[in-house]
């Protein structure tokens with residue numbers, strides 16, 4: 335009898351990673367997202383090939399890392415991250431986080447997840463974990479392609495830092511990885527904003543646009559000196575501080591401030607999403 | 619075991635000024651197949667959403683399998699299979715992958731038996747052959763079947779099915795009927811909303827009729843039928859005379875037709891009608907007692923009008 339069988343069902347596991355794994359599968363097998371990753375990966379390819387083909391000996395002008403690329407291939411990754419940070423990486427995170435709740439609401443799958451049941455706080459937790467994993471993956475794709483192609487085209491060896499001193503190759507690789515993780519943390523904070531926006535609407539595209547407007551507005555405000563009092567509180571203010579990892583000694587101030595701001599944004603917006611979503615009528 | 623599988627008290631939902639559900643006391647006993655009837659926009663889906671904790675009631679309460687909702691959702695919903703306002707799945711996943719995702723979301727489900735249960739559910743709704751197809755390539759009826767399959771991933775004590783036969787072919791409709799019957803035989807309670815009254819008549823033990831947010835009538839199918847008047851018709855070549863006899867007997871709304879007289883029996887026993895006519899010397903050519911179909915009951919409760927009540 336079904337009643338008896340239902341009683342025999344195992345007690346709910348406190349921690350189950352099945353939904354998170356399902357979520358990641360959904361994100362990383364979706365064609366749109368694979369194409370997006372392709373675009374992210376194309377930037378370091380473009381940079382490396384363009385620099386390789388251009389005449390050597392040119393320097394100055396471009397961002398910090400560009401002039402160093404020919405000396406050490408690892409800098410291809412850093413140049414690519416610098417270029418993608420204002421638009422491409424936020425766009426990728428905006429697309430995923432904007433889709434997280436609004437996409438399910440739009441399809442109607444949200445109501446079926448909730449009646450499984452998936453507790454609403456757990457759903458937000460899983461969605462946010464998936465966004466964070468995606469943010470790390472997106473940054474890693476840029477770094478990995480940049481590092482591999484850079485080493486092939488320009489070679490590795492000791493790294494001359496932006497401050498002029500030299501460190502070993504492994505130290506260089508560690509700094510590149512640390513910078514990537516820092517960027518992933520910053521992007522995850524944007525993902526929390528995205529989760530919140532996504533929980534307000536049933537229109538994933540609308541949510542994505544709103545998140546991108548948010549990050550772009552943050553960059554714009556950051557470049558207006560008249561509102562400098564606001565700068566330390568802007569989500570994107572410390573994003574480029576990852577460059578400080580390539581100085582000796584490392585200037586930690588900007589990086590730690592950046593991590594604090596990211597953590598604050600993540601906590602505030604995750605809680606806002608939770609407060610909004612916990613009692614929201616799901617009529618989609 | 620609680621005495622009622624689904625019980626609401628004064629359940630009300632207002633969307634702005636619009637009252638979608640208006641103080642209903644729904645009661646579905648354990649083991650019942652409860653037909654939830656009502657015209658378009660009468661509040662069936664909104665009620666079902668409140669039962670499942672998707673929408674918060676403006677007033678009133680819900681108990682499902684003895685647990686208050688939405689507070690007890692985590693404990694009770696694993697025992698409830700639901701189809702709410704049509705199917706909804708990820709279009710670029712296959713039918714099987716969609717069910718696997720729902721199973722993965724359930725912390726009470728055993729991952730080791732997941733594959734087997736998914737296939738059993740697909741088999742039960744006749745989708746095993748199309749299990750690998752992407753959902754977006756499914757036809758309307760296949761989608762509906764998949765949604766029913768999702769409700770059957772686990773043995774359930776209660777199934778809440780919002781218009782399960784929507785879009786199904788005649789075989790599919792009949793299979794849903796059989797399915798509901800066999801689920802009831804296994805001891806599950808089924809609450810099924812529908813417009814198809816003949817369907818409901820064939821598979822339900824209880825019905826509730828919604829109209830503009832109110833639950834107008836509720837009870838066993840037999841009880842509900844009794845609330846509508848039973849008519850009696852005498853076929854005769856003297857309809858005027860017969861009509862006079864019927865009126866004298868105490869029948870209401872007596873009318874004469876072409877070669878017949880009809881009236882509402884009320885408390886009058888049907889056999890008395892024939893006897894009285896014969897006694898009055900009226901040639902009785904035929905006699906019919908028309909017990910109302912559920913459709914008659916439905917129309918008499920909710921009116922003939924076709925327009926949706928805004």
Ligand SMILES: Nc1ncnc2c1ncn2[C@@H]1O[C@H](COP(=O)(O)OP(=O)(O)OP(=O)(O)O)[C@@H](O)[C@H]1O
Pocket residue numbers: 617633636637638656657658659660661662663664665927928
């Ligand atoms: N999210 C909402 N916002 C405002 N009004 C709503 C909302 N959802 C439902 N309604 C209104 O509530 C009423 C009941 O709708 P509901 O979907 O419950 O009807 P139903 O009985 O399921 O109809 P159908 O048979 O067509 O499925 C309708 O008048 C509808 O317009």
Ligand SMILES: [Mg+2]
Pocket residue numbers: 662663664703780
């Ligand atoms: Mg409905």
